[in-house]
Each structure stands twice: as C-alpha cells, then as structure tokens.
Amino acid sequence: MTAAPFTDEELARLRADFPILSRTVRGGHPLVYLDSGATSHKPVQVLDAERRFYEHTNAAVHRGAHQLSEEGTDAYEAARETIARFIGASAGEVVFTRNATEALNLVAYAFTNGTHGGGGGRGDRFSLRPGDEVLVTEMEHHANLIPWQEACRRTGATLRWVPVTEDGRLDLTDLDELLTERTKVFAFTHVSNVLGTVNPVRELAERAHAVGALAVLDACQSVPHLPVDVADLGVDFLAFSGHKMFGPLGIGVLWGRAELLDEMPVFLTGGSMIETVTMEGATYAPVPQKFEAGVPVAAQAVGLAAACDHLTALGLDRVHAHEQMLTERLLRGLAERPWVRVLGPADLRERGGAVAFVVDGVHAHDVGQVLDDRGVEVRVGHHCAWPLHRKLRAAASTRASFAAYTTPGEVDALLEALDRVPAIFGTEVPV
C-alpha cells in the first residue's frame, strides 16, 4: 500500500508541535515558511529533549567519573543508537560532527592525512597522489565540492566531474571515461538541494566499487525527507545535518562502513579522541571516538535523537508522500505560468521536494523580496551551488523547499504572491 499525504487534521496537529509556525512576519502576514531545505523548524519534543539534558544531565561526556558524567555519557550513546537505527546502521558506524560540511571535510582531510602517513590510518586506501582522481558532480553543494578541490590541491590529485543535463539530471553517458582505475573517491549527492533530482545512488555506488573507488554520499536533502537505509544504498560514507531534519543546529553525522572508519586517518585532533599521549606523539581511540575531538555535542545529539523519533512517529514514507504531493502542486502551478522557468526535472519522477525557478527578466532577489512582503519565505541566490547555476545559465534562482509541516495552502500562497512579480516589475505576461 502506498503511503498517503497528511490530512488537514493531521497537519493541524503536526503543526501545533512547531511553535514558530504560528508567528506572523512583515506586518502581520502569517509565516509561510518554504525554506526547510536550508534549515527546518524544531518541534517542542526536540526543544524539550535538549532542555531536559541541560537541566538534569549536563556534563562533559566521556570524561570524569561522577554521576552526571555517567548519565550524560549514557544519554549521548543512547542518542547515537537511535540515530544509527534511523538510517539502518549500527551505533559504532555513526560519527558525530558539527554539521554535514564538517562530516564531508572529515573524509576529505582523512585522505590528505593518509597521503602523508599521518592520522593513525592503516593501509593506503586513504591517500591521494598525482595521477589519482576524485570524481564529483556538477550538481554538488559547495560542501561536497570545495573540500575535494582542496584535497586535490593539497595532494596533486586531479578533480573531475560528471556533467548535468539541461533537464537537471546527471549525464552518465561518459561515466566510463570519468570513473576509472585512477578514481579513488566518487562523491555525489543523493538529492540535489537545488533541482530536487534524486540520483541513482545504488547504481553509482556499484560503478564506483567496480573500479575500486569509495562512494561518498551527501544525504542532507534525503535523510530528512524519505526513508534512507545505508545498507540499501550501498555507499561507503554518508553525511547529513541535524538542523535540516527538525534537530538542533551544531550537529551533523558521518556514517561510514565499520572497516573503513577503522582504517581511516583522523581529522580533528585533541581531547577525547586519544588512546595514549606522550610529548612526542599519540595513539588514537577506537571508532567512533577517534573522530570526535573535543567535548562531545551531547545535548545536540539528544535533540537529534528526539528529531529522529519524531520523524519515525510521523512515518518517513508518509512524509515523502506528503512532500511529493506538495511538489506536484507547485510544479503544476508553475507550469501554468509561462514566465517561470523551473530548474530541474519538470515531473515527479526521481524528484524530491526542492523546487528552484527563475522568473523571466526578474532577478531572484527581487522575486524573493516580493514574496517576503507577503510572508512567503523562500531561498534566493545560488543556494551554495554556483557552478550548477552557471551551467543552467541562471545567475541566481528562487527556491521553495518543504518539510512534513508544509501545507498545500502554503504552496498556493507562494503562487498567489508570485503573481505580483510581473505586475511590479512590468515584465511581459503572455496570455
């Protein structure tokens, strides 16, 4: 049985858990928040969990032997288990970082450190040298592009990329020439944060493995919106952020295959992540601690675990169905407006709930300003995907993105506010 979108009654109940959704903006307009792809709002269950941790348990976890430290450590590790279960992983494969950006940098820096024999890694898998290649795609968020550009610069390896087609899908025609024995890493996104395109992760991971490359997945725009199971995807590493999935700011996750995490050199160093230390050097703790330098972000982990529970209770299959319904409604509305060009797939096939578009002759900043004037909050700019915008010949775009709490009425409010744009800027409206 296919999952159904949320009913009006369900939505009303669901929205009541998010206090911010009842506020008004810009002189009394109800908030129409269509920027959940940038960051989502937080339900009271997450805020309460974080607050409870600070009020009852607060401690620097994994150090000290007092009761608060014990309870804090238990709460932190229980959170790790919840989050691991949420993505079908085991707790020992889940590393907490500050955000997905740090998680991706962790992997990129591990390669650099391994190249120079540092970081306590084992074997030669995590190394990059002249002649080696890193493959990314043209639709990557800067967070899955620049760390690899820099890793290549530091090591002399070569960066290559899979191009994007006009309709916003990966052009896999020449993948055999791009993905070769020279490729050590293939880093790509699960769902494009601009186009909404869902990439064929399983196939790409298999192609990477066939040439001996590791597959690194940016899952920031998938984990909050559809059921994700790391075993199904077949990748080696997967990164996502807490704040885009009802969780707190300041926490992200790097999942990796246990044997790879074990071999992988460390990135950030300092307290917490060591086994022994002398003035000359150090040995490192087992996974995941060796990747978690500094006092762990325990309250954020507890909050993120509450967010996972919240999404699980809603049902990721229903969240996905709901957002598909919203995406279809918006795509249909935009298609009725010939002065709008949608970037990315025009239909729902392999497409998630981020819809970026360009209004003929009007800059995205101006579009966003007119929408904001009616309380409709969208993202404008290049959404940290500048090369992709250049490829699609758009200086900038306007992006609407959804979450479980988004209503069909909010999609309609966007379309209605959008209709003011041609009037204000005097652009031609074909009839």
Add this chain to the structure above:
Amino acid sequence: MDLYQELILEHSKRPVNHGLREPFDAESHHVNPTCGDEVTVRVHLSGAGDDAVVEDVSYDSMGCSISVASASILAEEVTGGTVAHARETYEAMRAMLTSKGEDPGDEEQIGDGVALAGVAKYPARVKCALLSWSAFTDALYQAEGAKQ
C-alpha cells in the same frame, strides 16, 4: 511595497550610461557572494587631486533591480563632478543605506539615490545597493594612484 519606487524600477530597466567604455584609468570588479551578482566599474579622470574631474563612469552590472538601479544612479550622480564630490556622494549613500532607516538621505547630495532609502530597512539588500559604489571607490582609488 515601498522598496520598489517607480524611480528604482525606471533606473533598473533603463540604466544610465550602461556599458563598458574606453578610455579609462582604472577598473574594478566586485561580486556579491550570497547571490552571485557582479559589477564591473571603470573610471576615467582628468586632472589631479580633489579637483580632478570624473569624466566617465562606465559599468557592466549583472544583478537584481536594486543593484542595477544603484549603479545607474552612481553614473548619473558622479559623472562630470569632481573627485571630492564623488567621495562625498559615496559617503552620503553609504550613511543612508547603513542607517537601518534612520537617515532618509539628502536629495541635494545624492539625487535619485534617495529612492533607495527603503533598502536600509532590509539588511540583506544593503549589499546589493552598495555593490557598484564599492567597486567605484576602489576604481577611483586606483585611478588616482595611476595619475600620481
């Protein structure tokens, strides 16, 4: 919406003296990294010192209506005046735009620039309005250096 005054829309649709021209003494390219807007400004001076005259300001602007209109107003206000006047005009524009709405702008000093007063209430847009002016002051600084 008081942000989009008729005057702003007029300037953005038909920017004054738009395009890059020769001769010029210096050129500056500025980018707004949050949206990818870009502007290139060229300055041509005659004479030297504060009495030097801004013979031409030519520019290529790719951006929102606010940034294009602001570049157009820049060209209109400083071309033909002295360098000292151009600097005062820039300072007056900057003061108005960063005043969070406190400074309505002096029409005597900044001309059509007063139409951009509404921008000051939207902090995210201030950079759009200042982009060409920042590029202009950079180019002016280089042009004066080149003349010495």
